[in-house]
Amino acid sequence: MSVSGFISSSFGETNPKRMPSHLFSGAQHLDYETAAKADISKQHYTVCPRHWYLDATFVCADCGREFVFTSKEQRFWYEDMRFWIESLPRRCAQCRKAERTRLELRKRYDALIGGALGQCPIETKMQVVEIINELELAEDQIPERMIENRSRLYGQLSKAG
Numbered sequence: 422m423s424v425s426g427f428i429s430s431s432f433g434e435t436n437p438k439r440m441p442s443h444l445f446s447g448a449q450h451l452d453y454e455t456a457a458k459a460d461i462s463k464q465h466y467t468v469c470p471r472h473w474y475l476d477a478t479f480v481c482a483d484c485g486r487e488f489v490f491t492s493k494e495q496r497f498w499y500e501d502m503r504f505w506i507e508s509l510p511r512r513c514a515q516c517r518k519a520e521r522t523r524l525e526l527r528k529r530y531d532a533l534i535g536g537a538l539g540q541c542p543i544e545t546k547m548q549v550v551e552i553i554n555e556l557e558l559a560e561d562q563i564p565e566r567m568i569e570n571r572s573r574l575y576g577q578l579s580k581a582g
Contacts, residue, residue, distance in 0.1 A: 437473035445477050446509065449487060452476040457492045463500035471499060471506040481513040483520075488513035523559050526552055534570060543581050546574050 433440030437456040445451055452475055461470035474492035481488055490510050498504045512520060530552045537549040553571045557563050 432469040432472060434472045437475055440471070440473060441469055444471050444506065448477040448479055448490075450478040452478075455492050457496065459496070460500055463503070464506050465499075465503055466506045471495075474499075479510065481516050482511040483516040484513060486513055519559065523556065526556050526559065530556065530567070537574060538570065538577075543578065546578055546581075550574050550578070 437453055455476040456473045457475070459471055459474055461472060464470050474495035476492055477490045477495075478487050479490055480486070488510075498508070499506050510517065530549065533545060533549050533552070537546050550571055553563065553567055556567070
């Protein structure tokens, strides 16, 4: 067998069962019946491309439930979004959405807190308090500094109202 033939077969170009195992690291189950040929010209990879997409079952790092990373989702991730082919989801769709919401709330908090503690419209102060309350519901625990800032804002709002 030629070197190029060996590399192609060892990367699973013609057989999804011969793809390198690191491409599905941590998967509980691989469904080879769902294998769909990939367009490697649209992928970002270092050594070996991902020649096939197939439904892979993982366990969510947050909630512990199993979820399926479908071949259709993989095509979107690796060809449309251009994620590195070695990247894999750690969270189920519901937990990924919750994480994005938490991150967005944190960004909004960070952008507003400096001004909200000083002279600003009451609406801005109320908005930051609402953000803190949402973060407290979304996270197990919020930082003590955030709790202090909320108390300070409540004090400012009570004086203004």
